[in-house]
Structure formats: structure tokens, C-alpha cells
Amino acid sequence: MHRLKFFSFHYLKSTYHNHPKLPFCTQTPLQSAGPIACLLKTRSVIRFKGPDTVKFLQGLVTNDVRSLDHPQVAAENTITPNMPVAVAPPVYAAMLTPQGRFLYDFFLYRPGRSEERLDRTGSAPGPDSGELEIYADVDGSVVDELLATLKRYRLRSKVDIENLAEDFSCWQRFGGDLAEESPEESEVDSVGWGGTTDPSGVSSSQGNNFGWRWEKDPRLACLGYRGIFPSNATPPLVEADKETDEGNFLLWRLEKGVAEGSTEIAKGEAIPLEYNLVGLNAISFDKGCYIGQELIARTNHRGIIRKRLIPLRFLNDSGKEAEGKVAPGSEVIDADSQKKVGAVTTALGSRGLGLVRLEEAFKREGTLTIKGQEDVHVETIRPQWWPSEW
Numbered sequence: 001m002h003r004l005k006f007f008s009f010h011y012l013k014s015t016y017h018n019h020p021k022l023p024f025c026t027q028t029p030l031q032s033a034g035p036i037a038c039l040l041k042t043r044s045v046i047r048f049k050g051p052d053t054v055k056f057l058q059g060l061v062t063n064d065v066r067s068l069d070h071p072q073v074a075a076e077n078t079i080t081p082n083m084p085v086a087v088a089p090p091v092y093a094a095m096l097t098p099q100g101r102f103l104y105d106f107f108l109y110r111p112g113r114s115e116e117r118l119d120r121t122g123s124a125p126g127p128d129s130g131e132l133e134i135y136a137d138v139d140g141s142v143v144d145e146l147l148a149t150l151k152r153y154r155l156r157s158k159v160d161i162e163n164l165a166e167d168f169s170c171w172q173r174f175g176g177d178l179a180e181e182s183p184e185e186s187e188v189d190s191v192g193w194g195g196t197t198d199p200s201g202v203s204s205s206q207g208n209n210f211g212w213r214w215e216k217d218p219r220l221a222c223l224g225y226r227g228i229f230p231s232n233a234t235p236p237l238v239e240a241d242k243e244t245d246e247g248n249f250l251l252w253r254l255e256k257g258v259a260e261g262s263t264e265i266a267k268g269e270a271i272p273l274e275y276n277l278v279g280l281n282a283i284s285f286d287k288g289c290y291i292g293q294e295l296i297a298r299t300n301h302r303g304i305i306r307k308r309l310i311p312l313r314f315l316n317d318s319g320k321e322a323e324g325k326v327a328p329g330s331e332v333i334d335a336d337s338q339k340k341v342g343a344v345t346t347a348l349g350s351r352g353l354g355l356v357r358l359e360e361a362f363k364r365e366g367t368l369t370i371k372g373q374e375d376v377h378v379e380t381i382r383p384q385w386w387p388s389e390w
Helices: 053-058 140-154 182-189 199-205 246-256 293-302
Strands: 036-039 043-049 091-096 102-109 133-139 160-163 168-174 225-230 307-315 331-334 340-348 351-357 368-370 373-380
Touching: 036 246, 043 053, 043 140, 043 168, 053 133, 102 140, 102 225, 133 140, 133 225, 140 160, 168 246, 246 307, 246 340, 246 351, 307 340, 351 373
Parallel strands: none
Antiparallel strands: 036 168, 043 133, 043 160, 091 102, 102 133, 168 225, 307 351, 307 373, 331 340, 331 368, 340 351, 368 373
16 A cells, blocks of 8 residues: 655644644645545544434434435446445534534435345345444544433434444545546446455455445535445555545645534534535535524525635745644734734644635735734635635
């Protein structure tokens, strides 16, 4: 396995709160590095199982999860046994406080059941596997707290909730032009299902009785592919790919303006619409009631969002990137008026995310700086994926 090395791989003291030290280089041209993959050590896996699973989640999270109980018919497969004949795309969602503030995020996956996969002969679906299971990719730093919260809300619902952190791991595949490559897409869809002799899928088939595969990141195409895989096996395509460290995916997200987890999205404080969760496909306005829905519906109805999470770049007086100079929580101010216009929420190297007032964010270049660090200038970047009305 090849580990991707950059021009100057080094350990940098991370200014990202609660994030482990990760080898990375902010000067890395990730866009030209080609598809790369990383193990998401900051994420964990939990499982929901039982007849009330979908009903339980439907009343709890911001997105409509009913699609997980109604998989779509997949393209005909006559080559690779155990491939799915029905698939349910993953769902990204959040759990909120009753006051509508962010608590936790979830990537929800429904592994194919036996009756939805071809048998080993490739000619017919397998036997019924029983109860519905949904696996969730969640923030590992709050997994125990999350489990306790979910179990408080469970009441009499027939659903078991289990921590599978030791058995499964979360991975991301990103970089280059991965989102635009249709041949790559078909390649990703063709591997990861056990019980075959498909060389590109062998690594995931060993020790895997379910059939895990890479899925398109449900938030944005530019984020690539995401997946849950058994911890005792390497995901498909990683052998032929370049493996890198999670810090580079964090950097990739910062450049795109995408936060995830309960550290980057302030737990108990963040307003989901200000953190762009609508644009990240995490919120359904048609699904009905869920915890915290009232604030979300009211804010959306008003249509006024004065602050948004925005990608930031930190520069010195000469216009060069200022590495490691800014910490989360730093105030962003207008250099002319000295008024606060926002705050840095995440920082890594010379990049970051900030919750900034839109009126001042893109007013004119060179006017924003860090309070108490007037030699650090803040450049705001409008993400390409933002809708024009933002």
C-alpha cells in the first residue's frame, strides 16, 4: 500500500480543537494529487436494529430517512455474485436540541439485505436476512454521550442501539476530479461485495459477510466517496490508490467550506441553517415533525440568514499564507471600523472556517483581520457549490 507523501510531510501542531496531530501540508495541491483515501479516525460507527428503526430515526433527525426502508432497484448485474439488486443511498442528517440547535451529525447507511443481493451463483437473490439494520457514521469524540442520548429518546421503540467502533471503520475517498469521472463511478459501484473473485474487491470481501461498498458522499459531489468497512479489511480501491492522513481530508473540507462533527459545528449552539446544512442535503422541509423542527421551519420561512459558515484563508502583511497563527474562537473584525463581523470556528495551518456576517464577508478585499493580530489578514472565499441566492 502506498501512503501519499507531499513536498514536506511534517507534524504540525494542530489549531483544530480536540483533533489529533496529523501529518499534512497546507501547500499540497490536493486537486492534482488524484483520488486519495483516508481512514477517518475521528469518526465511529453505531448500529440501529429492529422493526421500529426507521420510525425512531424519522422522528429524531432533520432528514427524511424513509428512503432507507425503500431501496431503489439497481442496474442489472450478471457478472459479480452478491452484488446488490436493490440499493438505498446513504442519508446525511443531524440531531438537534428542542430549541433547534445542532447536537450531532449522522451518515446513515443501510447495508443490502440478503434478499436484495444476488446469491453466489449470480442468478437469484439470497434468503431473507431478517430485521432491518441501519449503520451510522458519527463523531467519535461524543459517541458515548450520543448513545446515552439516543437511548433516552428510545422509550418503548423496538430498536437496539449498539456501538460497533471496534468492528467497523469509516473511510473517505476524495481529491482530483473524482466527482466528474464516470468510469471511476462505475468502478466504485462494482466492488466491495464479498463472495466473489473480483480482484479489485478481494480486500473488502475478506471477513465481510455484508457487502460494504463506497457510496457517493451524500453532501456534495466534490467531497468524493464515503463508506463504512470492516476494521479487519482494507476497503476496495485503496490498494491501487494513494492513502493519506485524515488531516488532508480536513484541509479538503475547509477549502470547500464544509464542517462536520460536534467540534466543528458547535454542539448545543450552532444554528443548522447558518452552517449551511440545507445546502449539504441534511435537512428535509417536507418530512414532518422531529426534535427542534420549529426553529428550522421558522428560520427557513423568513428566508433571512445573516451569517454563514465561510472558508477562510489567513495571510500575512506580504500576502503569503500565515501558518498556525490563528486559533478557533478568534474574532474576525473589520480593520476600518474595528467591529466584530464573525469568529473562526475551525483552523488548520493557514486555512479555516468562520461564521461571518454576509454583509461584511465579501464587501471588499483586505478589510478583515484577526482581533489582536492585526498582522494577520483574513480572506473569505465563496464556495462554488453555494446557490446563487446565498
